[in-house]
Amino acid sequence: MAARIGNHRPSAPSAAFWGACLYFLVLLSASAQTAEQLQAEMKRMEAGAGFATDTAYLNLANELGFILAESSPDSAVSYLDLQLQRCREARYEKGEAEALKIYGNALQNKGDFRGSISYYSEALEIAKRLDGEKLVPGILNNIGLVNYNLGNYAEALNSFYEAIKGADLTKDANVKAAALNNVALIYFEQDKLEEAKEKYREMLAIYQETGNKGRVILAYNNIGDVELKQNKPLEALKNLQVAYQSATELNSPEFVEMTSRTLADIYAALDSADRAEELYLQSIALSRENGYGVPYAHSLIGLAELYYQKGELQQATDLAKEGLAQAETMAQPMQMRNANELLSRIYEDQGDFQAALRSFQLFKFYNDSINTSHSQRLTATLEAEYEFSKKEMEYERASSRQRWIIFSACAGLLAFLIILFVEYRNKKNLDKAYHSLQDKNNEIASKNEALEKALSQLKAAQAQLIQAEKMASLGELTAGIAHEIQNPLNFVTNFSQLSAELIQELSEERAKKPEEQDPDLLDEILSDLQLNLGKINQHGKRADSIVKGMLEHSRASTGEKVQTDIKSLINECLRLSFHGLRARDKSFSADFSTEVEPDLPQAQLVPQDISRLLLNLLNNAFYACANADFRKENPDLKPLVTVSASCIAKGSPKARLKISVTDNGPGIPPEIIDKIFQPFFTTKPTGHGTGLGLSLSYDIAKAHGGELTVQSVPGEFTTFTVFLPV
Amino acid sequence: MKILVVDDERDVEDLFRQKFRKEIRNEGLELLFAFSGKEALEILEKNRPPQVATVFSDINMPGMSGLEMLGIIKDRFPKLQVSMISAYGDADNYQKAMNSGAKGFFAKPVDFDSLKKEIRDISKS
Numbered sequence: 001m002a003a004r005i006g007n008h009r010p011s012a013p014s015a016a017f018w019g020a021c022l023y024f025l026v027l028l029s030a031s032a033q034t035a036e037q038l039q040a041e042m043k044r045m046e047a048g049a050g051f052a053t054d055t056a057y058l059n060l061a062n063e064l065g066f067i068l069a070e071s072s073p074d075s076a077v078s079y080l081d082l083q084l085q086r087c088r089e090a091r092y093e094k095g096e097a098e099a100l101k102i103y104g105n106a107l108q109n110k111g112d113f114r115g116s117i118s119y120y121s122e123a124l125e126i127a128k129r130l131d132g133e134k135l136v137p138g139i140l141n142n143i144g145l146v147n148y149n150l151g152n153y154a155e156a157l158n159s160f161y162e163a164i165k166g167a168d169l170t171k172d173a174n175v176k177a178a179a180l181n182n183v184a185l186i187y188f189e190q191d192k193l194e195e196a197k198e199k200y201r202e203m204l205a206i207y208q209e210t211g212n213k214g215r216v217i218l219a220y221n222n223i224g225d226v227e228l229k230q231n232k233p234l235e236a237l238k239n240l241q242v243a244y245q246s247a248t249e250l251n252s253p254e255f256v257e258m259t260s261r262t263l264a265d266i267y268a269a270l271d272s273a274d275r276a277e278e279l280y281l282q283s284i285a286l287s288r289e290n291g292y293g294v295p296y297a298h299s300l301i302g303l304a305e306l307y308y309q310k311g312e313l314q315q316a317t318d319l320a321k322e323g324l325a326q327a328e329t330m331a332q333p334m335q336m337r338n339a340n341e342l343l344s345r346i347y348e349d350q351g352d353f354q355a356a357l358r359s360f361q362l363f364k365f366y367n368d369s370i371n372t373s374h375s376q377r378l379t380a381t382l383e384a385e386y387e388f389s390k391k392e393m394e395y396e397r398a399s400s401r402q403r404w405i406i407f408s409a410c411a412g413l414l415a416f417l418i419i420l421f422v423e424y425r426n427k428k429n430l431d432k433a434y435h436s437l438q439d440k441n442n443e444i445a446s447k448n449e450a451l452e453k454a455l456s457q458l459k460a461a462q463a464q465l466i467q468a469e470k471m472a473s474l475g476e477l478t479a480g481i482a483h484e485i486q487n488p489l490n491f492v493t494n495f496s497q498l499s500a501e502l503i504q505e506l507s508e509e510r511a512k513k514p515e516e517q518d519p520d521l522l523d524e525i526l527s528d529l530q531l532n533l534g535k536i537n538q539h540g541k542r543a544d545s546i547v548k549g550m551l552e553h554s555r556a557s558t559g560e561k562v563q564t565d566i567k568s569l570i571n572e573c574l575r576l577s578f579h580g581l582r583a584r585d586k587s588f589s590a591d592f593s594t595e596v597e598p599d600l601p602q603a604q605l606v607p608q609d610i611s612r613l614l615l616n617l618l619n620n621a622f623y624a625c626a627n628a629d630f631r632k633e634n635p636d637l638k639p640l641v642t643v644s645a646s647c648i649a650k651g652s653p654k655a656r657l658k659i660s661v662t663d664n665g666p667g668i669p670p671e672i673i674d675k676i677f678q679p680f681f682t683t684k685p686t687g688h689g690t691g692l693g694l695s696l697s698y699d700i701a702k703a704h705g706g707e708l709t710v711q712s713v714p715g716e717f718t719t720f721t722v723f724l725p726v
Numbered sequence: 727m728k729i730l731v732v733d734d735e736r737d738v739e740d741l742f743r744q745k746f747r748k749e750i751r752n753e754g755l756e757l758l759f760a761f762s763g764k765e766a767l768e769i770l771e772k773n774r775p776p777q778v779a780t781v782f783s784d785i786n787m788p789g790m791s792g793l794e795m796l797g798i799i800k801d802r803f804p805k806l807q808v809s810m811i812s813a814y815g816d817a818d819n820y821q822k823a824m825n826s827g828a829k830g831f832f833a834k835p836v837d838f839d840s841l842k843k844e845i846r847d848i849s850k851s
Contacts, residue, residue, distance in 0.1 A: 490813070495741065531740060539737070582786050589794060
């Protein structure tokens with residue numbers, strides 16, 4: 001059976017709760033003196049002044065109180081009341097806490113568990129205030145024991161656990177080992193034998209380190225006890241041999257008794273009856289000698305079982321009865337149960353069935369009572385276990401909290417760095433995107449600028465082209481114009497010369513005698529002179545109008561509409577066009593005709609523009625039907641350009657001038673007829689046409705609110721028709 | 727002597743009549759006028775052989791040009807003398823005219839003295 005350790009003297013088995021369990025105390029004083037020695041020492045000190053406030057004296061008084069609490073709890077209570085008062089008066093808090101704890105011990109030994117708890121709690125409160133909290137773990141272990149005795153396993157485990165923790169901090173190995181032992185005890189109760197053994201081993205390690213031989217023996221004993229319960233008697237045997245050897249060497253009756261008893265149980269389990277008998281007898285002798293009640297009962301019953309196995313029924317009966325009586329004295333249900341069970345078997349074998357039944361009924365009763373309390377304890381310990389593991393986890397957490405905080409900080413830092421990095425990268429990407437966007441914007445802006453520049457250049461170029469087209473057509477006309485000017489100039493020259501001659505002739509005639517003068521001739525000369533002056537005037541005006549027209553043509557259009565005589569405009573353009581072509585191409589030969597409606601109304605026109613339009617149409621017409629290549633291919637065809645002008649819907653608001661220019665050239669192929677009004681479209685060889693003539697003509701017609709249309713039959717004719725509002 | 731003058735400019739008639747007033751009055755010179763090649767040919771066709779001693783023709787005329795007409799005249803009336811009068815006294819036109827059998831080539835404005843000399847030469851022959 002495992003033993004538990006409290007601050008009780010090992011020689012006080014009367015306080016044992018269960019038969020096989022031993023109480024051990026944690027000795028708080030360094031020197032273990034007897035009550036008599038302590039009282040003598042104190043007497044000596046009481047002779048001096050102020051002894052009551054001397055801490056050394058008060059410490060001695062506490063030691064004495066401790067011994068009294070164990071040996072005579074009733075007298076200890078009144079002694080401790082005085083001791084507490086002294087400590088308080090001396091304002092010696094450590095002493096006061098110690099006294100309160102001892103008071104708790106005394107009350108616990110008296111069976112006043114609740115009272116003891118309140119003293120322990122008071123002691124704990126003071127101990128916690130004291131520097132280093134050195135008294136705290138021990139008090140907690142004692143509180144745990146009280147709770148254990150009260151069946152409050154959860155609270156007990158809490159206290160034991162807090163005690164272990166506190167003992168770790170205060171480096172109080174004794175308290176830690178005691179608390180470990182008590183925790184192991186609870187595991188043992190729960191049949192969690194491996195866990196119990198582990199706690200005992202921890203305890204063993206501590207005692208081995210501190211060199212506490214008695215406690216090392218206890219640890220070995222308890223480990224063996226667990227192994228026996230685990231049905232591992234050979235392993236248990238090894239541990240108990242060590243324990244028994246040490247106990248014998250130490251020459252301590254209580255440890256020799258304890259180890260011999262456990263060893264006997266092991267040998268019994270191993271069927272080594274002789275060794276078991278020998279050891280039980282040793283245990284019985286030592287127990288009887290030293291008054292160890294529970295062990296005495298245990299070993300008697302164990303020995304009785306051995307004799308029963310050997311068939312020595314009488315001896316077995318006597319031992320069993322003695323064991324039962326001892327157990328009854330000690331009120332030990334476990335031993336009473338074991339004794340009654342053995343007795344019922346013995347009586348049965350002896351044929352005393354009535355006695356056997358009585359014993360069996362008693363066995364049954366104690367067994368049930370044990371099982372009930374056991375299961376109650378089991379429930380409680382399971383609950384406690386839960387609380388305990390929670391506590392343990394908390395402890396784990398507490399100790400790992402710091403690691404966790406460091407880890408968290410590191411993780412946080414790492415996360416922060418990662419976020420920083422990601423942010424940095426995002427920012428970089430954004431910057432990049434922003435920059436590339438800016439670049440693109442700049443690019444677009446510069447392209448826009450370039451486009452605008454190109455557009456303005458294009459507009460300028462267009463204006464230049466229009467002007468160039470004008471000049472080109474002017475160039476084309478130059479020859480025609482020259483001819484048109486040359487002719488009137490020739491007439492002017494000729495008629496003026498002629499007139500001079502006529503005047504000469506007139507003078508000569510008048511110089512004659514009057515009778516010789518020919519009056520008819522004189523009349524004729526005078527009438528010719530008049531005619532000639534008219535001709536000179538007429539041709540001068542003709543030249544003038546041509547020059548003006550030329551200037552108008554080359555000048556930018558004023559856009560001003562004036563009343564215009566269409567017929568004369570058509571004739572002028574026809575002659576200009578014809579002579580222009582003739583001048584440039586000596587082989588050029590074409591006929592033209594006009595079909596102008598007689599009373600054609602005048603129209604509001606921009607004459608320069610309309611003449612440009614007509615010249616374009618006429619030049620195209622002459623070129624189409626009279627160019628060298630076409631005439632070579634069609635030698636029999638007489639090139640003819642016909643200009644007709646009429647007014648349609650005359651008198652109505654929709655009245656329009658219709659001017660058609662028709663040539664009998666090759667016609668326009670249908671596939672290009674849609675393109676001829678497009679700018680720069682030309683069928684002439686490169687360098688011979690700007691491709692703007694018809695386009696500009698179309699624009700001029702539109703600008704006058706009119707239209708320009710084309711009809712063509714290839715191989716027959718082409719007709720361009722201009723409709724202009726009247 | 728009949729002389730045919732061909733020009734699309736109608737004022738040529740007045741000019742020639744006045745210039746050759748004396749010749750018309752005193753020397754029996756007769757001037758005929760045609761205002762296109764076509765008209766000239768019609769006049770020439772009226773009588774065979776033509777009653778015209780010589781033809782003076784402009785080159786630049788709408789429809790049939792003077793040079794075309796020259797070719798036709800030389801084709802139909804090989805003996806008829808034709809002289810060309812052109813505003814463009816360039817070598818090209820001159821060459822074409824002479825190659826086509828023109829008698830003479832006069833540039834505008836017409837030097838009437840040389841024209842009269844030409845007429846006199848013709849009338850003598």
